[in-house]
Structure formats: structure tokens, C-alpha cells
Amino acid sequence: MFKINENYLKLPGSYLFSTIGKKVAAYQQANPDKAVIRLGIGDVTLPIAPAVVEAIHRAAEEMGRAETFHGYAPDLGYPFLREAIVEKDYRAWGCPVEADEIFVSDGAKSDCGNIQEIFSGDSRIAVCDPVYPVYVDSNVMAGRTGEYDEGTGMWSDVIYMPCTEENGFSPELPKETPDLIYLCNPNNPTGTTLDREQLKVWVDYANRAGAVILYDAAYEAYISEPGVPHSIFEIEGARTCAIEFRSFSKKAGFTGVRLGFTVVPKDLKCGDVSLHSLWARRHGTKFNGAPYIEQRAGEAVYSEEGNRQVMEQVAYYMRNARTIHEGLKEAGYSVYGGVNSPYIWLKTENGMTSWEFFDYLLEQANVVGTPGSGFGPSGEGYFRLTAFGTYENTVKAVERLKALRQ
Amino acid sequence: MFKINENYLKLPGSYLFSTIGKKVAAYQQANPDKAVIRLGIGDVTLPIAPAVVEAIHRAAEEMGRAETFHGYAPDLGYPFLREAIVEKDYRAWGCPVEADEIFVSDGAKSDCGNIQEIFSGDSRIAVCDPVYPVYVDSNVMAGRTGEYDEGTGMWSDVIYMPCTEENGFSPELPKETPDLIYLCNPNNPTGTTLDREQLKVWVDYANRAGAVILYDAAYEAYISEPGVPHSIFEIEGARTCAIEFRSFSKKAGFTGVRLGFTVVPKDLKCGDVSLHSLWARRHGTKFNGAPYIEQRAGEAVYSEEGNRQVMEQVAYYMRNARTIHEGLKEAGYSVYGGVNSPYIWLKTENGMTSWEFFDYLLEQANVVGTPGSGFGPSGEGYFRLTAFGTYENTVKAVERLKALRQ
Numbered sequence: 001m002f003k004i005n006e007n008y009l010k011l012p013g014s015y016l017f018s019t020i021g022k023k024v025a026a027y028q029q030a031n032p033d034k035a036v037i038r039l040g041i042g043d044v045t046l047p048i049a050p051a052v053v054e055a056i057h058r059a060a061e062e063m064g065r066a067e068t069f070h071g072y073a074p075d076l077g078y079p080f081l082r083e084a085i086v087e088k089d090y091r092a093w094g095c096p097v098e099a100d101e102i103f104v105s106d107g108a109k110s111d112c113g114n115i116q117e118i119f120s121g122d123s124r125i126a127v128c129d130p131v132y133p134v135y136v137d138s139n140v141m142a143g144r145t146g147e148y149d150e151g152t153g154m155w156s157d158v159i160y161m162p163c164t165e166e167n168g169f170s171p172e173l174p175k176e177t178p179d180l181i182y183l184c185n186p187n188n189p190t191g192t193t194l195d196r197e198q199l200k201v202w203v204d205y206a207n208r209a210g211a212v213i214l215y216d217a218a219y220e221a222y223i224s225e226p227g228v229p230h231s232i233f234e235i236e237g238a239r240t241c242a243i244e245f246r247s248f249s250k251k252a253g254f255t256g257v258r259l260g261f262t263v264v265p266k267d268l269k270c271g272d273v274s275l276h277s278l279w280a281r282r283h284g285t286k287f288n289g290a291p292y293i294e295q296r297a298g299e300a301v302y303s304e305e306g307n308r309q310v311m312e313q314v315a316y317y318m319r320n321a322r323t324i325h326e327g328l329k330e331a332g333y334s335v336y337g338g339v340n341s342p343y344i345w346l347k348t349e350n351g352m353t354s355w356e357f358f359d360y361l362l363e364q365a366n367v368v369g370t371p372g373s374g375f376g377p378s379g380e381g382y383f384r385l386t387a388f389g390t391y392e393n394t395v396k397a398v399e400r401l402k403a404l405r406q
Numbered sequence: 407m408f409k410i411n412e413n414y415l416k417l418p419g420s421y422l423f424s425t426i427g428k429k430v431a432a433y434q435q436a437n438p439d440k441a442v443i444r445l446g447i448g449d450v451t452l453p454i455a456p457a458v459v460e461a462i463h464r465a466a467e468e469m470g471r472a473e474t475f476h477g478y479a480p481d482l483g484y485p486f487l488r489e490a491i492v493e494k495d496y497r498a499w500g501c502p503v504e505a506d507e508i509f510v511s512d513g514a515k516s517d518c519g520n521i522q523e524i525f526s527g528d529s530r531i532a533v534c535d536p537v538y539p540v541y542v543d544s545n546v547m548a549g550r551t552g553e554y555d556e557g558t559g560m561w562s563d564v565i566y567m568p569c570t571e572e573n574g575f576s577p578e579l580p581k582e583t584p585d586l587i588y589l590c591n592p593n594n595p596t597g598t599t600l601d602r603e604q605l606k607v608w609v610d611y612a613n614r615a616g617a618v619i620l621y622d623a624a625y626e627a628y629i630s631e632p633g634v635p636h637s638i639f640e641i642e643g644a645r646t647c648a649i650e651f652r653s654f655s656k657k658a659g660f661t662g663v664r665l666g667f668t669v670v671p672k673d674l675k676c677g678d679v680s681l682h683s684l685w686a687r688r689h690g691t692k693f694n695g696a697p698y699i700e701q702r703a704g705e706a707v708y709s710e711e712g713n714r715q716v717m718e719q720v721a722y723y724m725r726n727a728r729t730i731h732e733g734l735k736e737a738g739y740s741v742y743g744g745v746n747s748p749y750i751w752l753k754t755e756n757g758m759t760s761w762e763f764f765d766y767l768l769e770q771a772n773v774v775g776t777p778g779s780g781f782g783p784s785g786e787g788y789f790r791l792t793a794f795g796t797y798e799n800t801v802k803a804v805e806r807l808k809a810l811r812q
Contacts, residue, residue: 001585001616001676002525002526002529002585002586002616002617002618002676003525003526003528003529003585003676004524004525004526004676004679004681004684005523005524005525005526005527005684006526008524008684008687008688009679011687014687014690043477043478044477045472045475045477046472046475047469047470047471047472047474047475048466048469048470048475050470052470053466053467053469053470056462056466056469056699057463057466060454060459060462060463060466061459063453063454063459063462063662063663064453064454064456064458064459065453066451066452066453068453069451069452069453069454069659069662070662071449071450071451071659071661071662072449072661072662073662106512106664106693106694106697107694109692109693109694110692110693110694113691113692113693114692117411117547118410118411118414119408119409119410119411120408120409120410120411120412121411121549122409123408123409133691134691134692137691138691138692141523141688141691143527179407179408179409180408210407210408211408212408253475253477255477255478255694256469256475256476256477256478256479256695256697256698257469257697257698257699258512258694258695258696258697270407270408270409270410273410273415275410278410278411278414281414281417281420281547282414282547284420285420285519285539285540285543285544285547286515286516286519286520286540286544287512287515287516287519288512288513288515288516288661288664289662289664290664291512291662291663291664291697291700292662292663293462293663293699293700294697294699
């Protein structure tokens with residue numbers, strides 16, 4: 001009789017967003033006259049930029065004519081996109097990355113979830129706490145995380161690096177040596193960042209300890225301060241210890257378009273085996289390339305016009321982020337993030353748990369956010385708001401939260 | 407120091423198509439005046455159907471307007487596509503499949519490669535020989551296949567089911583009981599099929615043995631004979647033992663568009679755990695949905711106009727397949743497939759190995775095909791031609807092969 005991967009059964013239910021949905025629906029049903037504002041989701045709301053829409057139309061036309069039709073894409077992505085990426089995202093920032101180190105994919109979630117496959121089954125992982133759940137869950141599925149403790153919300157074999165108000169949301173170097181270190185910068189969910197000096201400490205540590213940094217830079221486009229690195233490859237030494245994940249989702253509103261890429265530098269090796277060759281083999285065996293149309297859409301993001309348009313969208317969201325950050329700070333809330341990130345991380349009021357605060361905001365202000373405890377044990381007592389709503393709703397939501405403190 | 411997944415190092419180099427490419431390039435360079443015809447690749451050549459191009463344009467417009475913009479897709483696919491699939495691919499054939507059993511993805515290769523993850527690490531797999539390499543390679547990466555024997559080209563822990571002229575390319579039930587049985591019907595690379603009665607034997611066997619059939623129906627659109635099932639769910643009992651993979655790649659020329667789906671019936675269980683719930687968890691954790699634009703493109707394939715157009719393309723390719731099959735048969739070659747499949751499987755001449763025959767055809771007829779030995783040990787002595795060229799080239803290639811026997 002066939003058997004299943006028992007590791008899947010260890011995963012606790014993933015109820016965060018469904019519980020939010022149910023609570024909001026119940027509240028709306030009981031209070032049909034209240035206008036609830038949703039600042040909980042991490043999905044964008046602005047439409048695709050005109051230059052990108054144009055590129056999609058052009059690509060569709062090409063696909064409809066025999067002379068310009070494109071079948072299977074190169075496993076690792078079309079040169080036109082890989083070259084644009086290297087030019088604008090790396091060379092422009094002085095990062096030593098080559099086009100053949102770029103692996104184009106259908107998004108950072110897939111890559112972040114799949115990357116663990118190329119590492120040994122007994123690899124020890126370290127994650128920030130709170131954290132984007134995919135890092136841990138994909139390792140649970142692979143059997144690397146030991147047992148789950150319902151009480152603490154922690155896995156026995158995962159090294160947690162708390163990121164809280166106390167340490168300025170900057171994780172400390174772990175006491176136990178990990179094999180794989182997941183870092184998300186700017187961070188989801190806290191919206192905070194590591195600057196170049198802080199990241200250099202991690203790069204040096206990883207090189208010294210023989211660990212790989214799995215660096216998620218999905219929110220790179222939101223960086224506004226000069227001290228925050230746009231890529232880990234700005235840091236000397238990163239080419240021998242880091243893999244970087246990038247996404248078009250938040251930068252260009254591609255959550256429904258699906259495009260991302262991963263950089264695996266050829267200098268990153270275990271003995272004489274390059275991780276680049278392993279990831280290439282994984283891509284070639286279990287993936288058939290990102291769609292031609294989406295790769296042309298991605299290319300358009302790097303055009304002069306496309307870049308201007310997507311940066312206007314980022315600016316729109318960042319005005320929302322500032323509105324939330326500054327408005328709530330002014331009102332006396334303890335608030336973090338929102339400067340180099342579309343996420344604002346808020347301390348709950350009066351020692352409420354994250355869920356108590358959720359209910360409080362829903363009922364008293366008709367504002368929906370995401371309980372911080374949904375991202376890990378150290379997220380308890382915090383709350384995430386996002387900048388992806390409309391400006392008008394964002395202003396309204398901030399006014400309502402302000403009113404609660406008056 | 408971090409360690410890699412050592413299973414990746416066990417994989418023999420994947421040189422089939424690169425070796426073909428090098429040999430053809432070398433021949434062309436030495437013989438610049440010769441017009442080489444390529445019938446080796448499995449990629450389509452006709453452009454996307456007009457109704458599909460139209461749907462992509464419409465979807466691009468929607469994505470460009472705030473009121474109709476689509477962000478993250480539902481993990482398992484948009485209802486409009488899942489409903490169309492169920493209606494046209496299942497209900498129309500009397501198959502008991504529901505829309506919430508359809509998982510839309512970026513293609514059958516990803517799904518065929520990833521499906522093994524939800525099964526136990528010590529699962530025993532059975533594959534037809536010759537076979538699409540992804541089934542075995544994805545299990546090698548997961549450590550299920552034991553050791554590779556360079557001499558035989560076989561893995562110690564894989565159950566091989568030879569499909570040759572002797573058994574009419576119909577695999578026999580294995581002597582050892584497998585946990586997972588990969589079946590591809592119509593078959594890649596042989597182009598042959600199992601009929602309903604033959605498939606029923608497998609379904610009954612799997613239910614009896616407690617095995618799961620991983621049924622790859624990527625070439626379903628090419629079925630022309632009434633006795634060949636379009637889905638394994640036409641067979642009674644399949645809902646408790648089978649997962650089915652489908653692709654738009656060969657049906658609608660989507661090799662560069664990327665869209666497929668997998669059917670996991672809710673009745674398929676290990677104890678009280680449904681594989682449906684595991685695959686849903688996998689999808690939700692490591693995948694972020696197929697692009698909205700591609701899902702609308704897929705929907706258009708099921709429209710009256712779209713269906714007519716893609717079926718005209720299939721008919722074009724099948725005229726090529728008939729041309730090859732009948733032409734070569736008439737000339738005295740031993741030829742299989744090509745009736746319910748775009749692949750024609752040919753015995754080599756005079757006991758040549760597959761690669762000897764490759765060189766022979768390249769040099770004597772300037773025709774490129776794929777050596778059968780590239781698909782597994784029992785493919786030795788066979789050769790694959792595909793129907794995806796132009797009709798004119800296909801006719802020419804057949805004339806040249808005929809001439810070799812005169």
C-alpha cells in the first residue's frame with residue numbers, strides 16, 4: 001500500500017487569512033451599514049502599467065504569427081530579460097552578477113519554496129521570527145524541522161531569530177550554527193530593514209560558518225533610504241554565500257502576472273559542486289520556463305517608460321505607507337516599517353494579543369489588518385497593516401485609528 | 407558547513423538534446439549546402455490560435471484597468487477555467503470529476519515532477535521503458551531510485567516495465583508491487599496507446615495492490631480512435647487510485663504559454679488522508695497560481711471557435727503523423743504510433759543502435775530525429791520522429807527516408 005509524505009501532516013492548519021475572512025464576513029453581516037477598510041492583504045490593487053500592457057499585446061501578436069511564434073522558452077529565461085535584469089538591477093548598483101546567473105521563474109514564492117530541495121535533507125535552517133511562512137513550511141514538508149510545539153508555536157529543529165522592538169527588528173547571529181539562513185530584506189511582515197553594515201555582518205558570518213544565506217529581496221523596489229542595500233550582492237563576499245530571490249509582484253503589480261527570478265552566483269560551491277549547476281538541473285527537470293508573454297512583460301518593466309510608470313505606482317503605495325506610519329506615530333502608536341517597505345508593523349495597544357487587537361480594530365474602527373502572531377511566535381503583540389489600499393481608504397483608516405486614541 | 411542534496415549528483419548528464427544539437431551543427435558546418443529537416447523536437451510550430459490571441463488581448467486590457475485588474479489568483483485556479491475543463495474534458499466524456507478536483511498549473515512538466523513530493527520517501531516507483539525522463543529524474547532527486555548502473559542504464563530501485571515491439575508496447579503488470587505507477591497514454595516517446603480494456607487492467611491492479619497511477623494524458627487531444635480513453639477517469643475504479651495530468655502544450659500550442667492541470671479525485675486516500683488535501687497544501691505553499699492571462703487563454707481553448715481552431719492545428723499535425731507513418735510503412739520500415747499521437751516510433755534498420763541510426767539518417771537523408779535510447783534502455787534500437795514540423799518538410803523527409811530503402 002502506498003504511503004504519503006508524513007511531514008505534510010505535521011503542518012499546523014494554515015488558517016490565518018481564512019480566519020480573517022470569516023471574522024470580517026461575520027462582522028459585515030451583523031453590521032451591514034459599516035464600511036470596512038481592508039489593509040490586511042499583501043496583494044496589490046493598482047492595474048498593470050500601460051507600457052507593460054502594451055508589451056503583452058505585442059507578445060500576444062507575436063505568438064499568433066508563425067514567423068514570430070515562441071514555443072518552449074530557454075529553461076533559465078530569455079536572454080532579453082536576463083540581460084535587462086543584470087543591467088538595471090545589478091550592474092547599475094555595482095553588483096558583480098552575470099546574466100547566466102539569473103534564473104527566470106514564475107515568482108519568488110515558487111523559488112523560495114523550492115530552493116531547499118538542492119540542499120541536504122538534514123540541513124539546519126535559521127529563520128527570522130516573525131517570518132514569511134513559506135520558508136518554514138517548505139522545510140517542514142521536506143522533513144527538516146523536527147516536531148511542532150503547539151504551545152510555543154515553534155519547530156524543534158528550526159533556529160528562530162527573534163526580531164522585536166527590543167533588538168530593533170535586527171536578528172542576532174544565532175548561537176547554533178545553521179546551514180541555511182533565510183533573510184528577507186526589506187522584511188515581510190515587519191517592514192523593517194537591515195542596512196549595508198548589518199548585512200555585511202551576516203555575509204561574513206555565513207562565509208565563516210559555511211552557511212548559505214537565502215536572501216529574499218521581493219520588496220526591493222520600496223527601498224527609499226540610501227543605506228539599505230538593494231541586493232545582497234552589493235556586499236563583498238556575498239557571491240560565495242548567498243542566493244537572492246526577486247519578484248515583479250510588488251514592484252510592478254505582477255501578483256497575477258507571475259514573474260520572478262533567482263540569482264545563484266557561480267562562486268557559491270559545496271566542495272567542487274556549484275549550487276548554480278544544481279539549481280539549473282532542478283529548473284530543467286521540474287520547470288518548463290516562464291511564459292514568453294510574461295517575460296516580455298517583465299522586460300517592459302525595465303524600459304524607460306515602464307520603469308517610470310511602475311515607480312509611480314510604488315510611490316503611490318509609499319505615500320500610503322507614510323500616511324499610516326506618520327499618522328499613527330503622531331497619534332501615539334508604536335509603529336515600525338513603512339519607510340523602505342509597503343508594510344507597517346504596529347504594536348498592539350494595552351498589551352492586547354494580536355487577535356484581540358484584530359477584533360478591537362475591526363469592531364471599533366472597521367479596519368482590517370493582519371495579526372502579527374500569524375507570522376510566528378515573536379509576532380505576538382504586533383499587527384501588520386499594508387500600503388496596498390487606495391489612498392482615500394488609507395487616509396480614512398488612519399483617521400479612525402487616531403480617533404481610538406483620542 | 408552546508409551540504410547539498412547528494413541525490414542530484416547521481417543523475418547522469420542530460421545530454422540527449424544537446425548532443426543532437428552538436429551533431430547537427432557539426433554536420434551543417436561541414437555540409438552548408440544540405441537542407442537538414444528537424445523532426446526530433448517535441449515542440450510545436452504553429453502559432454497560437456486567433457481565438458486564444460484575442461483572449462490574451464482582452465485579459466491584458468482587463469489587467470490594465472483598476473476595475474478589472476486581477477492580483478493573486480486562487481491557488482487552485484479560476485473557477486471559469488476549472489468549470490470549462492470539467493464540462494468539456496470530463497463531463498462530456500462521462501467522467502465523474504468535479505471542478506474542485508482540478509488544480510490549474512503552469513504545465514504538466516511541473517506537476518509530473520512535483521507530484522512525488524506528497525508521497526513517502528521510500529515509495530517504490532514503476533515506469534514504462536522507454537519513458538519521459540522527468541518521472542525518473544524527479545524521483546532520483548528525491549532519493550527514491552537507488553543506484554544507477556551505467557551498463558544497463560537502469561536504477562536499482564526502479565521497477566522498469568519494458569514496452570517493445572514484442573509486447574505491442576503494452577507494459578505487463580510488474581512482478582514486484584510498486585507504490586507509484588507512471589503511465590503516459592498516448593505514450594511519449596512510442597506514440598502507442600493503451601485502450602480502455604488495457605487501462606482497466608491497470609486500474610484494477612492499482613486498486614488491488616494499493617498503488618497510485620500517475621497518469622500523464624498530455625497527448626490526449628491527438629487520440630483519433632474510439633477505443634482509446636481520453637481520461638483515466640473513464641475507467642471505473644480510477645477515482646480511488648489515479649491522478650491525471652493534462653497539458654495545453656500540445657493540444658493548443660501552449661509550449662511557450664505555459665498552462666496545464668492536474669486532477670486529484672477526492673476519493674483517493676491513504677487511510678483517512680486525501681491526496682487532494684496534500685496536493686492543495688503543496689500548491690498553496692510552493693506555487694502562487696497560474697497567470698490570469700494564461701488562464702483566460704486556456705478558457706478560450708474551450709470556446710466553440712477556439713476549440714475548432716486548435717482542433718484544426720491538431721489535424722494539421724496528425725496529417726503529418728499519418729504521412730510519416732504510412733509513408734515509412736509502405737517503404738518497409740517497422741513503424742508504430744502516429745495514429746493517436748504526434749510521435750512516430752521507428753525500428754532502426756539492420757540492427758543499428760539508436761545513435762548509429764541517428765547518424766545514418768542525418769548523413770544519408772539529412773533528417774534529424776531522436777534516438778530512442780535517450781528515453782530508456784528498452785528504447786535502444788528505436789527512433790522517434792515527431793509530427794510537429796511543416797507539412798512540406800514532413801513530406802520531403804518521408805521521401806528521403808523512402809529513398810534510403812529503394
